[in-house]
Amino acid sequence: MVNSPTSPSVQKRSKNEALKERSNYLREPVATELLQDTTRFTEDAIQILKFHGSYQQDNRDNRAKGQEKDYQFMLRTRSPGGFIPPELYLTLDRLSQEYGNHTLRATTRQGFQIHGILKKNLKTVFASIIRSMGSTLGACGDLNRNIMAPPAPYKNRPEYQYAWEYANHIADLLTPQTGAYYELWLDGEKVISAEEAPEVKAARERNLNGTNLPDPEEPIYGQHYMPRKFKIAVTVPGDNSIDLYTQDVSLVVITNKKGKLEGFNVLAGGGLGRTHNKEDTFVRMADAIGYVSKEDVYDLVKAIVATQRDYGDRANRRHARMKYLLQDWGVEKFTAKVEEYFGKKIAPYKPLPAFKYQDYLGWNEQGDGKLFLGISVENGRVKDEGTFRLKSALREIVQQYSLPMRLTGNHNIILYDIEPSQQLAIEQLLEQHGIQISPEGIEPLVRYSMACPALPTCGLAITESERAIPGILERIRALLDKVGLENEHFVVRMTGCPNGCARPYMAELGFVGSAPESYQVWLGGSPDQTRLAQAYVDRMPIHELELFLEPIFVFFKKERKAGEKFGDFCDRVGFDAIRQYTVEYESPKLNSQSDTGLVNEVIKPEPSAIPVASGKTRYRVGVRDELYKRLKNVATKQGKTMTELAAEALEAYLKDI
CATH class of the missing domain: 3.90.480.10 (Sulfite Reductase Hemoprotein;Domain 2)
Structure with missing residues (x-):
């Protein structure tokens, strides 16, 4: 298969692997379909178009039965370390006005996205970005994505300059070498760009124990590229502005007392994408692998890439990220295989200070x-x-x-x-x-929150995220004020599906879309994003937000240690204790309704109809105290809301009546 240290067994391959093989190094069928007078690409072309930095989407708000979807395209920049020069920014601003939806979106991976591009304007937009010192190549697809680095432009702290430098160099090292990008979008013209560092070019050409393939066009990737997306970050000790534990590979700059670069600590195997009700998909934090000197860092990165390239799962895309290789093999076996490609032992991981969240506002x-x-x-x-x-x-x-x-x-x-x-x-x-x-x-809740775009543009979205979170944060703030936590805040992150683009699984309070207007709730991540949260309930209707969170917040206020943050509290006391408290909790009787949809839990309400934030009507039915407590206890144990459990019971009872 490849000239690797120990050749992997030949696998059955997924459809995407065949598409990559037939694409002629990312050219087809995009090149052919780009010339066709249509509003969209075929499914095969869509998969290859991703490697060029674009997703085909449709505005789901405009879907109508019997009518063609409102097809449009999102373009994403490849901007190592988040660097956007002035000329490029002005070009992106102009393109979003002339061809997009009049907005730009800064991503959680330090790039910009333009939404709303029509197929007929796609080539113009691509070409304009490239000619303005930008690129979208590798911002999507099964290869190395945009490399992250701390954004703080400290000129008197050399470790930050090293992080930027090596983010750029590793991005160049792992950039696809195919000529398809310039052929498609600039008709073969290659624009003048920054000159590649000689050591990067030498490292790409250097074949250590099978890190390179006998492939004239893609010596590192080959015609199949990576099994799935691959994410790298470079940071400095203590700076977790880039969520280093969520990356496939994270490098931490190590300098001597004089500020000179010596090498890098290496972590590997992080990743957050998962699928609801698929227990074989899961979130995972990166493990410490070891330390590498600056002279060997490119070779080690290539060795890790080669290990995933050759041994990652190409049959099951749900199992194709490198985190599953780490989980299946264990750190020791994974490190040993990397060392075979690397040709030497990896040195021990060096001690580091605790990592802290930074936003530099x-x-x-x-x-x-x-x-x-x-x-x-x-x-x-x-x-x-x-x-x-x-x-x-x-x-x-x-x-x-x-x-x-x-x-x-x-x-x-x-x-x-x-x-x-x-x-x-x-x-x-x-x-x-x-x-x-x-x-x-x-507002601190806003400052430390993130949400993915979700509806209406993302085809994977199950429910709202970006459009919903402002109102949700207002409701959380109102609830915190109500229970006497006026000065409290924590990290809230929300996604419209379980792929986790806004990294909700590292949040103190995470919302993950699980059904229309319903979310899986994750609790217990750390304020500095150094500990995974855990799934608390699988489906919480968003109109029950206050009913759900109030007892948890009251328990937090009552039992927290001095200065303890919400995520740390949830992790310390554990979910059993939280569930037990919520079962026994009795809120004050129903207050008057506020504009935010705040609803207090009641013990024995009279039947009534209560408007909620979504504009729909939610009906309440009273029950005896004893039955209410039993219902709440069972719902908590099953990870459901009382509304869900009661609805299931009533539907079963009424089914044959």
């Missing part, structure tokens, strides 16, 4: 006399809406001051290289456009 010194400014972007959506005109503000600032930006792993934006003399004018311009720049002025 507000004004900061960057260490060379200049400033950088972190701007909170709710859900990453750069738009103009009412008095909030972030899109216009950024356009004016970049045009006037030609500032570069770094996107963060929490879908915020950092403008940097700002002269102190420009600070006041930039601050005034942002304030005039309704942008809050003081971190203290941002």
